Amino acid sequence: MTTLRDVAERAGVSVSVVSAVLNGSKHVRTSAAVRDRVLRIVDEMQYVPNHAARSLRLAKSGLVAGVIPQLGIPVYAEMLRGIQDAAEATGYVLILTEANRILPESNLLRKLVGEGRVDGLLLRSPHTFEMDMKSAKRQYSVVQLDHGKTATDRGGVQLNHRRGARVATDYLTGLGHERIAFVGGTIGYFADDERRVGFREALADGGHEVREEWVCPVGFAPKDGYEAARSILGGGQRPTAMLVSNSTTATGVLGAAADMGIRVPEELSVIGYHDIEAADFTRPALTTLKMPFYELGYAGQSALAAMIDGGARVDEVVDDPAPRVIVRGSTAEAP
Amino acid sequence: MTTLRDVAERAGVSVSVVSAVLNGSKHVRTSAAVRDRVLRIVDEMQYVPNHAARSLRLAKSGLVAGVIPQLGIPVYAEMLRGIQDAAEATGYVLILTEANRILPESNLLRKLVGEGRVDGLLLRSPHTFEMDMKSAKRQYSVVQLDHGKTATDRGGVQLNHRRGARVATDYLTGLGHERIAFVGGTIGYFADDERRVGFREALADGGHEVREEWVCPVGFAPKDGYEAARSILGGGQRPTAMLVSNSTTATGVLGAAADMGIRVPEELSVIGYHDIEAADFTRPALTTLKMPFYELGYAGQSALAAMIDGGARVDEVVDDPAPRVIVRGSTAEAP
DNA sequence: AGCAGTAGATGCATCGTTAAATCAGATGGA
DNA sequence: TCCATCTGATTTAACGATGCATCTACTGCT
Structure with a gap:
């Protein structure tokens, strides 16, 4: 392995000079001629600094x-x-x-x-x-x-999840939806809570009602979405749209809808929070909210x-x- | 930060001894009493070796x-x-x-x-x-x-892909399938080629024919599976089963079948190579081949x-x- | 008693790099 | 001419851990 010393010897200078040339130390001055020569030799010998030594010295x-x-x-x-x-x-x-x-x-x-x-x-x-x-x-x-x-x-x-949830919710209300469910997101986690806040705010601002029985905090696995969706969609009056706090969870929601014979998007719109590649390949393909990850x-x-x-x-x-x-x-x- | 030297001082021994106690050097012998004391102090002071120094010394x-x-x-x-x-x-x-x-x-x-x-x-x-x-x-x-x-x-x-493809193919023939397509896998890559070999061997051993037009090497994206499936399923006589070289590709195949109105599994069986979590959440859920990854x-x-x-x-x-x-x-x- | 052998330790050089102190000349001003 | 200043370097001392050579008692043997 080439070391600073090897370079210094070949260049006919001390190691300090080589180090200074490479790192621009303020305590050591070097002439342009020496600098050029050192840099040329560093290149020639393919010197790479030893990481362990550097790390030790610099802590x-x-x-x-x-x-x-x-x-x-x-x-x-x-x-x-x-x-x-x-x-x-x-x-x-x-x-x-x-x-x-x-x-x-x-x-x-x-x-x-x-x-x-x-x-x-x-x-x-x-x-x-x-x-x-x-x-x-x-x-x-x-x-x-x-x-x-x-x-x-x-x-x-942080990401601005309040805003994210608002954008997603506004999109749904923009399509004429009024009965919207919110599925997913653990209670007590800031990011998840913020989404719920954004969801509520957007509905309130649009003059729509938030149905508490349709705000359903669950885990992020597809299974969780599946179960939550079965429960919500099995009730009397159904929501016409669902904002699912996580796209992975949303694939479970789609599965549940399919199993219950509920047509998406004709009878139920589903939007998943976070854009994932898999969204392209569910049937129907999943509409998502893309956050700047x-x-x-x-x-x-x-x-x-x-x-x-x-x-x-x-x-x-x-x-x-x-x-x-x-x-x-x-x-x-x-x- | 606690160093070897700190420990040595507290223990009243030299750094060499502490190092020897911790690493079991053969050049330095230590008495049981010293060993115990050093270990106790190491623990007390929460000494952790400095990685950079170690790395430098040991290269x-x-x-x-x-x-x-x-x-x-x-x-x-x-x-x-x-x-x-x-x-x-x-x-x-x-x-x-x-x-x-x-x-x-x-x-x-x-x-x-x-x-x-x-x-x-x-x-x-x-x-x-x-x-x-x-x-x-x-x-x-x-x-x-x-x-x-x-x-x-x-x-x-390596994984034994020849065997993997055989297992998957045998499973399909065991279900009575004879017209089986093989979708996916780049030509020239050992792992992919081996799967094709295993597929051919399994069919040959079972006395079944390999239809070359149904052996279709494509990329691993869902899109690739989608397109390949449309092409294969659009022909005159259709295969009754497909072994897809990659489960991600297989989700595309499922999408194509859905879009073409071909019922899975009634009219077409699909098995995906590699078990992935998403397999649980496609509709129908995807049968896969699990390899020891x-x-x-x-x-x-x-x-x-x-x-x-x-x-x-x-x-x-x-x-x-x-x-x-x-x-x-x-x-x-x-x- | 005298010596070899050994257990149990210590000291020092070393890994490659960098920061700081030091040094040798050249230059400039009074 | 002599001291101060500046340029362009060199020397030295770490950083922390390790391994080898070395040293000191002490035991046992003849």
């Missing part, structure tokens, strides 16, 4: 860890792409892990943060790790990605980088591009 | 990079879980990246391998990086995950760890648990 790893609930979920994949692009732009490399791997009893967090392997954490996860972090006794930064249990502790980088990831990593480099705690709402309805086959004018 | 990072075609794909997620579990067992931490980020013009590979950030690469990707690797001039190891363009260069860890990942990382620790190049076929048909609603007895 900084250049690595950040992203924690997501689950791999293999398209919406997170989009966010991760944003994170990775921002990471590249800010000079970091991303480690990914699923939330369940980072539980207190696992030693992964300890390994990552404690050993100084990562400089910061991007959390899209209910965990906050307060205690673990303290015990790590180490400088580290954390950015929460669109996640917090309450408005006050939310911190980090890529931008969330990008902003999150940018914020983290700023935080690591001595910046203060971030609190930002990513609101651009605006929430947008992707119209497919599951929505139509109210019957 | 080993304890990081491996996994390269997958795309994030957000459930089948890879399963494989990644296997990789991460094996990584934990072998003492490594995983960095993940999408294949397109590691193209020659990007400097990510250079950053990861060249700077010594990772000790090895797990590649589920068409790239082999021969040239880049050479220029990196560094000790590194690579394991290909179920991927190679030919049988000879495949290397790494978790085990593939686990074996891959285990092989990589062995390779890094001085072992030789691995060439292994992961065949356990055996391929298994997950019966859902898209397959039935032949009409």
